[in-house]
Amino acid sequence: MIAGSPQVILRVSHLTKTYRGIGAVRAASFSVWPGEVLGLIGPNGSGKTTLFGCLGGVLPYDTGRVETFTAAGTPAIFYLPDAITPWPEQTVEWSLTFARRYFRASNEMTPEWLERLGLQNILRKRIRNLSKGQRKRALLAIGLITPHPILLLDEPFDGLDLRQTREVAQLLRSVAAGGRTLFLSIHQISEADRVCDRFVLLSEGRVCGEGTLEELAARVVHTPRGQTQTLEDVFLALT
Amino acid sequence: MRSRRGVDTFTCLVRKEWRELMASRSWWVMLLLIGPLVGVSFISAVRTYGELSGVNGTAAGVGEAFSPLIGIWAPTFSACELAAAFLLPFVAIRLVAGDRLSGALLLELQQPFPAFARVLAKATVLMGGWLIASAAPMLGVLLWWIYGGSIHVPELLTVLTGHVLNAGLAMALAAAAATITEHPSTAAIVTLTVTVGGWIINFAAAVNGGIWERLAHYTPTAMVGEFQHGLVRLEIVLVASALTCAGLGLAAIWTRLGQTSSRRAIESAVLLASTTIVIVACTFVRPSWDTSEARLNSFALVDQRRLESLDVPLRLEAHLAPEDPRRADLERNAISKLRRTVRDFDIRYVSETTTGLFEQTREQYGQIHYQLGSRTGVSRATTVEGVLNEIYTLAEIAPDRDGYEEDVFRGRPLAATPRGAAPLFYMGWPALVAVVALIARGRSA
Numbered sequence A: 001m002i003a004g005s006p007q008v009i010l011r012v013s014h015l016t017k018t019y020r021g022i023g024a025v026r027a028a029s030f031s032v033w034p035g036e037v038l039g040l041i042g043p044n045g046s047g048k049t050t051l052f053g054c055l056g057g058v059l060p061y062d063t064g065r066v067e068t069f070t071a072a073g074t075p076a077i078f079y080l081p082d083a084i085t086p087w088p089e090q091t092v093e094w095s096l097t098f099a100r101r102y103f104r105a106s107n108e109m110t111p112e113w114l115e116r117l118g119l120q121n122i123l124r125k126r127i128r129n130l131s132k133g134q135r136k137r138a139l140l141a142i143g144l145i146t147p148h149p150i151l152l153l154d155e156p157f158d159g160l161d162l163r164q165t166r167e168v169a170q171l172l173r174s175v176a177a178g179g180r181t182l183f184l185s186i187h188q189i190s191e192a193d194r195v196c197d198r199f200v201l202l203s204e205g206r207v208c209g210e211g212t213l214e215e216l217a218a219r220v221v222h223t224p225r226g227q228t229q230t231l232e233d234v235f236l237a238l239t
Numbered sequence B: 001m002r003s004r005r006g007v008d009t010f011t012c013l014v015r016k017e018w019r020e021l022m023a024s025r026s027w028w029v030m031l032l033l034i035g036p037l038v039g040v041s042f043i044s045a046v047r048t049y050g051e052l053s054g055v056n057g058t059a060a061g062v063g064e065a066f067s068p069l070i071g072i073w074a075p076t077f078s079a080c081e082l083a084a085a086f087l088l089p090f091v092a093i094r095l096v097a098g099d100r101l102s103g104a105l106l107l108e109l110q111q112p113f114p115a116f117a118r119v120l121a122k123a124t125v126l127m128g129g130w131l132i133a134s135a136a137p138m139l140g141v142l143l144w145w146i147y148g149g150s151i152h153v154p155e156l157l158t159v160l161t162g163h164v165l166n167a168g169l170a171m172a173l174a175a176a177a178a179t180i181t182e183h184p185s186t187a188a189i190v191t192l193t194v195t196v197g198g199w200i201i202n203f204a205a206a207v208n209g210g211i212w213e214r215l216a217h218y219t220p221t222a223m224v225g226e227f228q229h230g231l232v233r234l235e236i237v238l239v240a241s242a243l244t245c246a247g248l249g250l251a252a253i254w255t256r257l258g259q260t261s262s263r264r265a266i267e268s269a270v271l272l273a274s275t276t277i278v279i280v281a282c283t284f285v286r287p288s289w290d291t292s293e294a295r296l297n298s299f300a301l302v303d304q305r306r307l308e309s310l311d312v313p314l315r316l317e318a319h320l321a322p323e324d325p326r327r328a329d330l331e332r333n334a335i336s337k338l339r340r341t342v343r344d345f346d347i348r349y350v351s352e353t354t355t356g357l358f359e360q361t362r363e364q365y366g367q368i369h370y371q372l373g374s375r376t377g378v379s380r381a382t383t384v385e386g387v388l389n390e391i392y393t394l395a396e397i398a399p400d401r402d403g404y405e406e407d408v409f410r411g412r413p414l415a416a417t418p419r420g421a422a423p424l425f426y427m428g429w430p431a432l433v434a435v436v437a438l439i440a441r442g443r444s445a
Helices: A048-055 A092-102 A111-117 A132-145 A163-178 A189-195 A215-218 A229-238 B002-023 B023-055 B068-086 B088-102 B104-108 B114-133 B133-145 B153-180 B183-210 B211-215 B220-229 B234-255 B261-282 B301-308 B325-341 B383-395 B419-442
Strands: A010-019 A022-032 A038-041 A064-070 A077-080 A150-154 A180-185 A196-205 A207-212 B230-231 B288-290 B312-318 B346-349 B368-372 B374-378
Touching: A010 A048, A010 B288, A022 A048, A022 A064, A038 A077, A038 A189, A048 A150, A048 A163, A048 A180, A048 A229, A077 A132, A077 B234, A077 B374, A092 A132, A092 B002, A111 A163, A132 A150, A132 A163, A163 A180, A163 A189, A180 A189, A189 A229, A189 B153, A196 A215, A196 B133, A196 B346, A207 A215, A207 A229, A215 A229, A229 B183, B002 B088, B002 B114, B023 B068, B023 B114, B023 B133, B023 B419, B068 B088, B068 B133, B068 B153, B068 B220, B068 B368, B088 B104, B088 B114, B088 B183, B114 B133, B114 B153, B114 B234, B133 B211, B133 B419, B153 B183, B153 B220, B153 B234, B183 B211, B183 B220, B183 B288, B220 B230, B288 B374, B301 B383, B312 B325, B325 B346, B368 B383, B374 B383
Parallel strands: A022 A207, A038 A180, A038 A196, A077 A150, A150 A180, B312 B346
Antiparallel strands: A010 A022, A010 A064, A196 A207, B230 B288, B312 B368, B368 B374
């Protein structure tokens, strides 16, 4: 929990989503606090993308409740899916301008952001011609430009090299420091450890744990004396 | 404030869709092909029209052959019918399904905005694209005017309206198919199946008559045919508009990915049921307008006035099989006009076979039974004169040939050759489209 946070900004209660009788997300419950970077950790196929789709309103869920506590009348959550190529025939520059106008964002893509995302040299390129890493950075820029107080990023580091991963992680930390709430779905646990304040552990659609690394580590019963628990250890122990 | 925001979002989407259309190869291919398609029809039509006109014009009585509506506009604009059936659906499917395939829809759906308005933005742009494609047949109109040909604006506008309605139907169908099906190729198959289904209905109507014949009135082919004949029936306009709205509505329902499939299915069923009710209600709408200069869909003014004054029901029973050519003659020459003119009119076709070949020996076969109020009569004539004569006899209206002469359409003969049309449609148009495409696509990159 972020110190001094007055109340949750997003509460998910018993959210369930099934595909033809098979549970993709099973009674998931957790809370998100304003201004935090929350990591949704789970292996491939654990239901992270499905959960994000449900929270983003682009996928129907069967039962459960999603409550947001933001200014009334404005959409609270923006979900940026992984592996999409929106408006493939348009340029990065046009896509950013469109996103800003369409979502009525007051944010400008500042030269600093462009530099940190490494977009200056690809602004005139069509999205379909971008490499995987370039496309991911362009998508992140679109997500960051939106005005929604809660930003869900599906696999934000996928396709980025080590240097870019660090740069993007720093950028996301600075965005959260500015007051925006980030919820990141990550399957590479080492990357999650680097950027997130708290974690929600997901395995086979079930939430197996929620909290800071220390809080989660405290739930692990068999900890060898004097040994520090890593997120990987905690995840393996709890799932 | 809220409506202002809605307008801003709609404008933003229209601009985006316009850029997507400019970037779509399918639209440029349609634009490229429609020129030569129009060219073939226009050149052939002008040549035939010129040959039939000769050099000394024509005489009274063969007016219809020299009406630009039938001789030039219908064949020239028939290229639009071909494009609407086989090219436009692919442009629409690309524009509608592209967002879902690329993932752009997942982003766009997160801005609260009515789904129908979202689909309407696409439809608006597609219609804009279609009107640009209609510049090809309009070039034909320009050439015809340069040759010295006559242009009767109402009938030209009627033909245009028919093709716009037809394009709207094709777009709506393609949009619905693109959102309901998983993949654009499936959507294309569905769209073409419906198109072929329309032709099958027309075929079944010609063979079986009855309910098929009634259904066939609402197929795109039949609808365009009426407009190409200079006839605007409010019933057809309303039915086409209702079907277009239903198609766009279905697309809007299935665009909402955040709703469960069962809810979307229920909403679709409600929409289709409501559309059916609206269409059935539309079939009771009677007003129609004959915009043709030659009054192709109307009786002579003298006859029209007499028939309009009939204050008792007129019932006909025609013993003619669906494939009997006399039935087609009767329908085209007299019945279609009687439906427009007589306030209380109905006809029933009676036959035991589809061809009528083996019914000839039946005593009643070929007869048309008339009932005007309590008076009855029988005739075998299928010409306008024969039908009117029988009705006038029953109504005790004395034959009077006064007033017919000034009502006869003398025709608009034009002994012209299609000079300049071939280079324009076969070279100029494709070259222009190619150059503009290169510039426009380059600009959007």
